[in-house]
Amino acid sequence: MSANNEPNIVAFLCNWCSYAGADLAGTSRVQYPSNINVIRVMCTGRINPLFVVNALQQGADGVLVSGCHPGDCHYMEGNYFARRRLGMLKDLLEYVGVDPRRFHMSWVSASEGHKWKEVVEKTVEDAREARSYEGFRRRQIDW
Amino acid sequence: MELEKLRETAAEIAARDDVKYLIGWKKGSYGYRVAPAFAEDAEGASDFIFSPLCTANLATYLTLVEKLPLPRGQEPDKRKVALMVKGCDSRAVTQLLVEKGIHREEVIIIGCPCPGMVDPDLLNKKYPETEETAELKWDNDGFVIVRDGEETKVPREELLDEKCQLCRYPNPVVSDIMLDDPVKAWEPVEDEGVKEIEEKAVEGRWDYWQQEFSNCIRCYSCRNVCPLCYCQDCILDRQNPDWVYRSVNFSENTAFNIARAFHLAGRCIECGECERVCPANIPLGKINRKLAREVRDKYGFEPGLDPDAEPFQASYKPDDPEDFIL
Amino acid sequence: MTDKPKIGVYICHCGINIASTVDVETVEEYALKLPNVEVARTYSYMCSDPGQALIKEDIKEQGLNRIVVASCSPRMHETTFRKAIQETGLNPYFLEMANIREQCSWVHEETEEATAKAKKLITASVAKVRLLEALESKEVDAEPAALVIGAGIAGIQAALDIADAGFKTYLVEKTPSVGGRMAQLDKTFPTLDCSACILTPKMVDCASHPNIELLSYSEVEEINGFIGNFDIKVRKKARYVDFDKCTGCGDCAKECRVADRFPSEFDQGMGNRSAIYLPFPQAVPAKYTIDPENCLYLKRGKCGKDPKCQEVCGAGAIDFDQQDEFVEFKVGAIIVATGFDPFNPSRKPEYGYDDYPNVITGMEMERLVSASGPTGGKVLINNGEEEIEPKEVAFIKCVGSRDESVGNEYCSRVCCMYTAKQAHLIREKLPDANIRIYYMDVRAFGKGYEEFYDRVRRENVRYIRGNPSEIFKRGNKLIVKAENTLTSTPVEDEVDLVVLGVGLEPRAEMREIMDLLRLSQSGDRFFLEAHPKLRPVDTATEGVYLAGCCQGPKDIPDTVAQAKGAASSAMIPLARGKVTIDAQVAEVNEATCRGCGFCVEICPYTAIEMVTVNRFGHEIEVARVNEALCKGCGSCSAACLSDSVQPKSFRDRQILPQIAALGVIK
């Protein structure tokens, strides 16, 4: 967590639903915490679960993955694959003691600007409260 | 299992023209040691054994053998590989079939119904090995240790390996030849190791694993021994992108261990080899088994049972659990 | 990476939309310090012509080779900036956008926060843009021809539209004649046009159209390729009648030694046909076909002294040596119009369809009231003892629809209206009959439907709300047992005829087509469209479209509308003459692929196949992406343990630095 104690969140969003939903939140001027930083991918199916581990290791205090509701995937099935993989990852992270509040997944459609705000707030809040795990931080991050 | 019958069958198979070699176990150089053995002919198979010390999962060798470049014009040796398998090993073979690591027609599988292996560390601690002839046999309700010609009977519970206490498939699930009648499967005990961690609060779990992972020396033995870690170019070795840095520290060790375990989710068949070979004694089985149990209980899936199954990580069910989703 | 990245970062004010919240000057200063950044500028409207000109000039003059535009959402202007970059000769995919409007200035009011976040987003974009690769979108020629599978009204209409637009169209029909189920109908709701009168001209048109090659009594055997370039192989089944010689006179059928012995498919088994037959009088093509299952000569090698048909055929058209033939051709688009099967009420034994001859289906009713039907249009039924004109007639709706016990939860959409129609037709023929309809709901949603339903009710047709539980026989009457759910009274209704309003089901043999075209089924087992709302005629396989009841139950107006929609979609690649293959597709690194096939299992577009390659003398299997089918979703890559398949522009090695960049800066 940074000096001002503000959690840093990395979010992976699918292009068609959640990224569009976040755009809609913007168009509707919905205000939400600025801690969230979005990486756009085409589909939640693209999200390698190890991205989440990598983000936690590389300085994210919380990670969010968001995509289309089941049945609405632009590519038909990508979010189903993602749900299975990331559900497994969540179990694994919890088991090794990563605070479950550090990783969330949500379904946010292109019309759910307000839900996006709620999801962001929840993710930020949870990361703020989550137990520190500094030791997991990569010593030196280069990009 | 009759040793005579085993050796007879082994010799017969090793001698076949269409067989490149037979992989089995034989006595090692000293004490309790048992070594994997490759027999190219009948002679080579004459000292094969099957005992409570044959823990090694030989399925690893199916993919481990490198396909070295062939001189121009030379045909690859397409003869079959024969392999002796216990229950757990046979699941590795099945999972390899699912993942096309091997093809069914390339292997001959010799099934060894398995009454359970001993925990080698425990054995050595309680009944230290002797230089010459330390051996182990099964009898009705336990193990018989033979040291310098002297027999000691030990009840099964005392020495049974943890993975075997938990074993649900002691009989090979795939085979061409079975060396014996199936053993009666036993009621697996509760997985105390996993339970103990589950019962800890999240902090406790983190501290526990922090302790364990700090010991990892990143030798990659766990990956190398795993029959299902057969990627020619493992992402954990790659530099671009570098998923894990080479440095050995808690951060990278943790990332490494999570990644390895996750790659085995829905694939690990709980042979316990990774844990057995880990020089740092990290209880890797506790991670693998936890994931295996989640996969079984939540997703109704068990790897390594059906060669035609859809791979767990490459499939989904519309009603997969989603209670974790916000 | 070929050349050292030289990055230009362009920060848009978007009037005041961005600049009033984000301190763009500070951001500019910051960006200039980022690695590989040569130029950073702010401008009032980056998307405007002068804004774009700014980027273009810098590319030319400063030799920039990577561009970051920090402005609105990439969903808004990514294409705009790609084009601008491309105009300078730089690869359009060397662009990354930082969304500092929708996802920054508009959602965070505090300047400090918004500015800090803009910096982060730009850093991540810089991290990624350095690693982007040049991509080329390819164009390949599209064959200006189409294949339509199934010649019911859907297939006929689609084929006619495409052919009228000037494209060669192959229309493949499995049965000896085109027309499908509609040909079997008598009159059609709600306007009561005679089905044959409106359909026959279209059937004739599609046989005579210069652009249509009608392949009747044929089946598609093989389909390979992708949009614009499908290779098709069709099996023309042997009719044992020379197509060119047969004049359609029908002498053969009359004289056939087993004349009128076999249940006619067209008459739903209520009438008979010979072993050599024309399915129905208006059949197109009007060519006879020998049914090899029943022809004495084809079955046993002997039919009297000489086969009778051969003896009487003046044209000498009978040819017992005929073999199946194969035709091969190329098309650019495919329309699937394979229709439906009526629900088989044997699966609801409580209705006694298998036991009582006077329990019939709606489809049989169509034939019974048809002037060309087995009774010449007289409503005559056998009550098990004698042929009578029914006095008491009951209809039961929703048979096999909205019924979980038979696995069909959906509404079949036509039964409400066709039972009303049939009630009306019976009323016309039997003015004194008592007609009642057992129903769960009446759904009269289409144009003119509610009016038609009202009209039928006024014609003294009783609607009884209740789903009969059983039908049994008492004396020479049938008893319909039900509960009137409006009055909550049990009913035991004595009738002479029960018509089951059977629903529509997916074709039993649809699997073959699914496998040929890699189509999927939706929950109701009909073919799955690409998107239920926005792409209702497309499928996941590009270049393959759906029309008619194969996609779900429909009435004729909807079937025709969808057929026309499918035809116009199919004509897009044909008219363009080219198809563009997206550049952002996945790619396999064959050197690291372990051949597990996970990606093949995953790809929703079956864009990946396993191929055998020779590596240093060993034959090994590796995955290969068909770029024409891949949509770049990247699902394959997350399943690939060895990271061997990766979507271009979204590779792991492009995303991990993005993650790192977001982590480093606070």
Ligand SMILES: Cc1cc2nc3c(=O)[nH]c(=O)nc-3n(C[C@H](O)[C@H](O)[C@H](O)COP(=O)(O)OP(=O)(O)OC[C@H]3O[C@@H](n4cnc5c(N)ncnc54)[C@H](O)[C@@H]3O)c2cc1C
């Ligand atoms: C009893 C009843 C009464 C109805 N009455 C009315 C009405 O009054 N008004 C109204 O609007 N609608 C009515 N309908 C609905 C109407 O029948 C359908 O909307 C219409 O027939 C759908 O046409 P289609 O072309 O989609 O399918 P189909 O008519 O089923 O045509 C499909 C064609 O594809 C062919 N085929 C199938 N598989 C293959 C293959 N693999 N290869 C090649 N060819 C193949 C079939 O042989 C058939 O010719 C009624 C339906 C029923 C059941």
Ligand code: SF4
């Ligand atoms: S896990 Fe089962 S099959 Fe494997 S060694 Fe133990 S008892 Fe035998």
Ligand code: SF4
């Ligand atoms: S075997 Fe043990 S020490 Fe070696 S890399 Fe694996 S976990 Fe670490």
Ligand code: SF4
């Ligand atoms: S992860 Fe360990 S227990 Fe699982 S299959 Fe591999 S070696 Fe065996």
Ligand code: SF4
């Ligand atoms: S850890 Fe993963 S990438 Fe490495 S060998 Fe095992 S399965 Fe392959």
Ligand code: SF4
């Ligand atoms: S998932 Fe990866 S390793 Fe497996 S076949 Fe596909 S590209 Fe190859």
Ligand code: SF4
């Ligand atoms: S990116 Fe998507 S469409 Fe392309 S091959 Fe991979 S899974 Fe299939």
